[in-house]
Amino acid sequence: MSDARAEVIAGLRRFVATIQKPNMPIDGIADTDGLVAAGLIDSLAIVQIVLYLESRYGIDFASSGIDPERLASFASIADMVMERHA
């Protein structure tokens, strides 16, 4: 894993820790686990992740749309960020 991708995931983990459900230890969620499927976040909290990605990485989702699969896990989000910044 590249340093840049690892830093994206680390930043995501720090952010999601501020919006996660309280009874689900984030340390127990693997990078490839589904964030909603694992119960870490409420499904509508995905919009907070989108807002984070917009402000942190300048990604404009409204013009391009989003494939929901790309927001499923820390790993898939990081891959999307890396692609858009490639």
Add this chain to the structure above:
Amino acid sequence: MLMDLRTGNIVEAVAGRRWDPQEVARQVARRVARLQRMGLQPGDRVFMPFGNRLEFFAELLAVWRLGACAVPIDARLTAFEIETLAAAATPRLSIVDDATDASVVRSMETAGLPVVQTTDTGTVEQAAGRSRLDDDALILFTSGSTGNPKGVLHTHRSLRARWMALGDNLGLEAFERTLCMLPTHFGHGLICNCLFPWLYGRDLYITPPFKPEIIMRLGAIVDEHRVTFMSSVPSVWRLALKMAKRPQAGTLRRVHVGSAPLSADVWEDVRAWTGTRQVCNAYGITETGSWVAGLRDADCPAVDGLIGGGWGAVIRVLRTNSTEQPLDAGMICAPGEPGYVWLNTPALMKGYFQRDDLTRQSVVDGWFLTGDIGLIDDSGRLVLRGRERDEINKGGMKIYPADVDAVVERFPGAADVCTFALDDAIYGQAVGIAVVLEDASDGQVRALHEWMSARLAEPKMPSRWWIVSEIPRTSRGKVNRDAVKAACESRPPFDLVSALSGRGVR
């Protein structure tokens, strides 16, 4: 205009399942036969803790054909809440689907309630037409799932009055192909978004409710099905405007936004995204069969709180909020003067199910006290200014602080509690709680969280907690939720994540 209740096509917009009116009739007839075999009688009530799928609508019509009353229930409720509502509604049987939680099914079976899977119909078909206009048709519980249930009871007459009023005021052209992304257990989604167009023979497209992965595809769904009408809530639009590509085919003719305040900014953004000026704030209250007022022609400047005129309803803004004395013309506010919003409509509920006391607190001489504060502007339009009701509006879902308080109060280590609304960028409002614990250790907090999780549906669980030493009350012992909220927000919330993970300091 008379209604003949002929259904249109019904389609699961994402899954692609589709029933035409002939298949709907066949599916209803199978369920009529099955419900008869189970002994359903006219006047019985049927619990339905599932929804947003084709079978739900077939069950609903079958229940009605047999003269019984449907009780759609939020599928996310806990077994504890289901038991509470079942004790209040005393249903004859319950219909579930494969997504119904096993603990919910067990609790109903333990209570002696026959439970049947919606897909378990058999092949025998039976016709029936036993419902009468003034039979009880629908109970929608709006609060009290933890101890004091409040069920809005509609008859076929009040429902038809709502649908006919909408048809007369809005016409049917815009509703040719209607999309519903709202839950089918509450009035906005079920009575108006789904049943109004579908029972007028228009096509209905349904999705599971509040799924971000579906909202992200909203533009594509609208294009694929050439959707002409949809309704939703502001929180869904906040998501769609941010994350979904807008539709390209230009099929949308009308869009309603309801169940929560619509700001002028979001209003204009929705117009730009949907490509139609016909976007309006639909004022809906379950007790009046939901959409009771709005703009017929919505091509006007967006204004915060603007509703419009009554749809089959007379609107009055009065200086009184008392149902203990007759209303008179002297109580009517002048144009521009804020007051209490009252409604008179033939679509008014029959009353709160077996709670005449609550009905008397809300209705006088056929006038319904909405709990909203508003004014009539110089053009005679209703403009909402706020709510008097004690509720938290989380993305259109109404959460009553008393329901959460009631659960916490029963926790053995809780000395006092106050639940209140927090401002939230996505939902509009979220749930906050201040609690006094006899032992404020992390262990007790974990025990309380576990206690609440077992008794409260997930959307009702507070997102931020404050563990406090006391909750200020008035000399009459009443709690001022706004004051408690202000005191709590002046300091950081409790670190619940650390406490629940065992990483806390106490």
